[in-house]
Amino acid sequence: MIESSTVAFYAYKPNGEIVASGYCPACDADKQAYPGAVVAVGPGKFREHYVEAGVLVPMPPRPTQHHVFNYTAKAWEFDSTGAWQEVRQQRNTLLVASDWTQLPDVPLETKSAWTAYRQALRDVTSQADPLNIVWPQVPG
Numbered sequence: 001m002i003e004s005s006t007v008a009f010y011a012y013k014p015n016g017e018i019v020a021s022g023y024c025p026a027c028d029a030d031k032q033a034y035p036g037a038v039v040a041v042g043p044g045k046f047r048e049h050y051v052e053a054g055v056l057v058p059m060p061p062r063p064t065q066h067h068v069f070n071y072t073a074k075a076w077e078f079d080s081t082g083a084w085q086e087v088r089q090q091r092n093t094l095l096v097a098s099d100w101t102q103l104p105d106v107p108l109e110t111k112s113a114w115t116a117y118r119q120a121l122r123d124v125t126s127q128a129d130p131l132n133i134v135w136p137q138v139p140g
Contacts, residue, residue, distance in 0.1 A: 010044030011037040015071040016051040018044050050074065066131070083130035091121050094135075113139035 010021040011034035020034050021044050032039045044056050050071060051057065059069060060076065066083040067076040098121075100106070101114035120136035127133055 007041050008043045009039055009041050010046070010049070010056075011039045012044070012051045013037050013071075016057075016074070017069075017071040018046050018049055018051065021046045064131070080130060084125065087124060087130045087133055091124055094121050110139075 005026050006023050007026045007029050008023055009029050009032050010018050012018045019037050024032055029041050049056050049058055063076055066079050068079045070077045098114055117136050117139050124133050
């Protein structure tokens with residue numbers, strides 16, 4: 001339970017990004033310093049609000065997990081680097097799971113089918129959109 005002498009506070013950078021938020025005794029609100037940030041009393045929440053011209057503004061819903069908030073533009077922007085990292089992780093997991101197909105005692109017919117599949121996995125990063133990857137079919 002929050003005591004009546006406790007206040008909500010938030011600290012924000014000049015670009016409006018809230019870098020800290022929480023509760024503290026009312027008499028300590030001005031002591032919630034954060035390097036390069038302004039401290040304000042109120043319900044501002046980290047990653048839920050931003051500050052524009054001194055006014056607390058709720059962030060719009062995040063379109064996908066691959067979007068990051070641009071505090072200068074005050075808008076979500078697609079982060080293709082993060083999306084491609086996720087694609088590569090999934091691709092690498094599939095490659096590791098099929099490593100057995102390239103062992104010396106695997107029949108040539110099996111090895112050939114899986115070699116083509118594994119090459120197709122390596123080629124997924126040449127596709128244009130990391131959110132719409134067409135994954136190759138696992139051999140029969």
